[in-house]
Structures are given as structure tokens and as C-alpha cells.
Amino acid sequence: MGILSKGLASKGLTSKGFTRSLLLAPLLVLGGLSAPAMAEDAKASNYANSAAGKALIRELADEGLDAERVRDVLATAERQEPILEAIARPAERVLTWGDYRKIFIRDTRIEQGLTFWQENRALLQRAEDKFGVPAEIIVAIIGVETSYGRNKGNWRVVDALATLGFDYPPRADFFRRELAHLFRLEQEAGIDAATVRGSYAGAMGMPQFISSSYRAYAVDFDGDGKIDLIDSVADAIGSVANYFKAHRWQTGLPVAARARVTEDRDATLFGTEYRLGELTLEHANQRGATALSCADGHRYCFDLPGDTRVAALELEGEQGQEFWLTTHNFYVITRYNHSHLYAMAVMQLSRELADRMPD
Numbered sequence: 001m002g003i004l005s006k007g008l009a010s011k012g013l014t015s016k017g018f019t020r021s022l023l024l025a026p027l028l029v030l031g032g033l034s035a036p037a038m039a040e041d042a043k044a045s046n047y048a049n050s051a052a053g054k055a056l057i058r059e060l061a062d063e064g065l066d067a068e069r070v071r072d073v074l075a076t077a078e079r080q081e082p083i084l085e086a087i088a089r090p091a092e093r094v095l096t097w098g099d100y101r102k103i104f105i106r107d108t109r110i111e112q113g114l115t116f117w118q119e120n121r122a123l124l125q126r127a128e129d130k131f132g133v134p135a136e137i138i139v140a141i142i143g144v145e146t147s148y149g150r151n152k153g154n155w156r157v158v159d160a161l162a163t164l165g166f167d168y169p170p171r172a173d174f175f176r177r178e179l180a181h182l183f184r185l186e187q188e189a190g191i192d193a194a195t196v197r198g199s200y201a202g203a204m205g206m207p208q209f210i211s212s213s214y215r216a217y218a219v220d221f222d223g224d225g226k227i228d229l230i231d232s233v234a235d236a237i238g239s240v241a242n243y244f245k246a247h248r249w250q251t252g253l254p255v256a257a258r259a260r261v262t263e264d265r266d267a268t269l270f271g272t273e274y275r276l277g278e279l280t281l282e283h284a285n286q287r288g289a290t291a292l293s294c295a296d297g298h299r300y301c302f303d304l305p306g307d308t309r310v311a312a313l314e315l316e317g318e319q320g321q322e323f324w325l326t327t328h329n330f331y332v333i334t335r336y337n338h339s340h341l342y343a344m345a346v347m348q349l350s351r352e353l354a355d356r357m358p359d
């Protein structure tokens with residue numbers, strides 16, 4: 001969560017990159033990497049002995065963590081090339097909405113979602129009552145992230161965070177901070193930093209929380225005294241709901257509506273990049289875009305006051321261009337994963353589930 005869609009790995013999108021790197025690796029070796037160069041590479045990936053690694057150990061020791069433990073775990077961390085390859089090309093940046101949608105809005109994910117909902121009905125109701133977040137949104141998030149816990153990721157989190165924190169300059173600071181949080185989390189929540197597994201970006205458990213989010217927003221929703229997003233469905237459900245509440249989900253506010261646009265609409269109104277600015281529904285109307293009304297029987301519709309803040313979004317769908325007006329709650333979904341494609345997939349999956357769920 002937060003940065004990437006881990007669910008994609010199971011659909012072969014990112015594994016394409018993995019396969020290629022595995023195929024290329026032997027060629028590179030045969031292609032003349034000398035033995036000394038390889039030895040140097042091995043040394044370079046000894047994160048515990050690097051300057052940045054030592055700084056991290058010192059920082060955590062100063063907070064009172066066991067320096068020996070941090071050093072020992074860090075010494076086992078391995079640089080993973082496929083992770084560096086995958087992070088450079090997340091699906092959100094290479095797919096159109098039409099292609100992205102097909103991955104998530106499909107019969108299997110909908111049917112499994114209905115089963116998950118039925119099996120956890122009481123928990124989901126309790127989360128909805130307590131946090132004000134609808135069950136279908138919670139189910140859709142867990143469905144998009146891990147296919148309801150089926151695909152929680154197989155990378156050692158310490159490998160993922162060390163690889164990205166020490167060897168991926170564009171976001172090294174972010175991932176090194178997440179690595180530090182992993183060790184704090186070990187102390188607080190009983191997560192084993194040496195063995196816990198997750199996505200290639202270090203996200204953990206059914207809802208794919210990165211370590212800072214785990215520490216800040218995960219809750220013990222089954223009351224056993226531990227916060228366990230890996231094996232406790234209850235904790236996963238409560239934590240997703242708490243995350244949304246903390247990011248100011250507004251109970252009852254629709255997420256998005258399709259828009260009708262005029263030929264002479266303001267060309268600057270719709271962007272392919274999502275941003276929530278100062279636009280209101282009334283302004284959007286004046287500039288040539290109207291949200292479809294539910295009174296006309298449209299599926300993605302709303303009837304909201306003119307001063308409602310919205311963001312206009314143009315997407316390349318399977319059937320051509322789609323125009324959308326999205327609310328504050330769409331923005332809240334992007335706090336879970338910054339991609340507007342992700343937020344749209346969560347919203348549509350939640351709608352498919354809610355429409356099919358028997359009372």
C-alpha cells in the first residue's frame with residue numbers, strides 16, 4: 001500500500017520483469033563480469049557494514065533498541081535485483097485505466113470478495129459501526145491488495161527495505177526510514193524483522209501496510225493483545241477501517257460519478273493527472289461538466305450540493321475516454337495508494353460487491 005499495488009505481482013505484470021532479470025543474470029555472468037568485480041558486489045551488499053547501515057544501527061541504538069539485534073538482522077539482508085527492476089516500472093504508470101481495470105474488476109475477485117464479506121460479516125459490521133467506513137470499501141481494499149489475503153508477498157521485508165533503502169537513490173530516504181520503523185515494529189508488535197515477508201516494496205499482511213503505517217494505524221481488533229496483520233483477519237479489517245477514518249473518510253459521501261461534458265467545455269478542466277484542488281461541482285458545471293444524476297438510473301452517479309469539492313479526471317477506458325468527477329473520499333482512497341487508477345479500481349470493486357451482496 002502507499003506506493004504500489006502488490007496485487008499486481010500475482011497477475012504476472014511485475015513478474016514479467018522478474019522473469020527477464022532472471023534470464024539476463026546468467027548472461028551477464030558469462031558476459032565477462034570478473035571474479036573481483038563479483039566479490040566487490042557481494043561486499044557492497046553487506047548493509048550492516050556500510051556507512052548508511054552503521055548510521056541506521058546507531059540511530060536505533062540511541063532510541064534504546066538492541067544494536068546487536070539490528071546489526072545481526074541487517075547483516076542477513078540481501079540486495080534483490082528484481083526488486084530494483086520492479087520498483088522502476090509500477091503498473092500504475094505503464095497501464096491505461098482500461099487495462100488496469102481488467103486486472104481488478106473480474107469475476108474471481110468479485111466472487112472471492114463476496115465470500116470474504118459473508119465469512120466476516122460481523123467483523124465488517126463492527127468496523128463499519130466503529131470507524132464509519134463501509135464494509136464494501138474495506139473488502140475492496142483487501143481484495144485489491146492481496147486477493148483477500150491469498151497473496152501477501154514473498155519477499156523478506158528486510159531484504160526489500162534494505163535493497164530500496166540503500167540501493168535505490170530516488171527513494172532511498174523513504175525506504176531507509178521504513179526499514180528503521182521495521183525494527184521499532186519488531187519491538188512494539190512482536191513482528192520478527194528477520195523473517196516477516198511482504199511485497200517487493202516491504203508492505204505486510206492482508207492489507208499491505210508498510211512499517212510506518214503499521215505502527216501508526218494498525219489496531220488489535222480481535223482483542224488478543226497483539227496487532228497481527230499477517231494472520232488475523234479481524235486485525236486487518238479493523239486496521240483498514242482505522243486507516244480510512246484517520247485519513248478523514250466522510251461517512252455517506254459518494255466517491256465518484258461519471259460526468260457528462262459539453263463540446264465547448266473548458267479544456268483545462270479535465271486532467272489525466274489526479275489532483276484535488278479548489279474546484280466545486282458548481283464550477284465544474286459552469287465549465288462544461290455535470291455529474292450524472294442517480295435519478296436517471298446511472299450506475300456511477302451522485303446528487304450533491306453545488307459547493308461540494310470535486311476533482312475532474314479523464315481516463316482512457318476500454319470503450320474510449322471517460323470523464324469523472326471525484327469527491328474527497330476518492331482522495332482518501334489515494335492516501336492508501338497514490339495512484340488514481342488504484343482509487344478508481346477500489347471504488348468500482350466496492351460497488352460490484354455492494355450490488356451483489358445479499359441482505
Ligand SMILES: [Ca+2]
Nearest residue numbers: 220222224226
Ligand atoms: Ca489481534
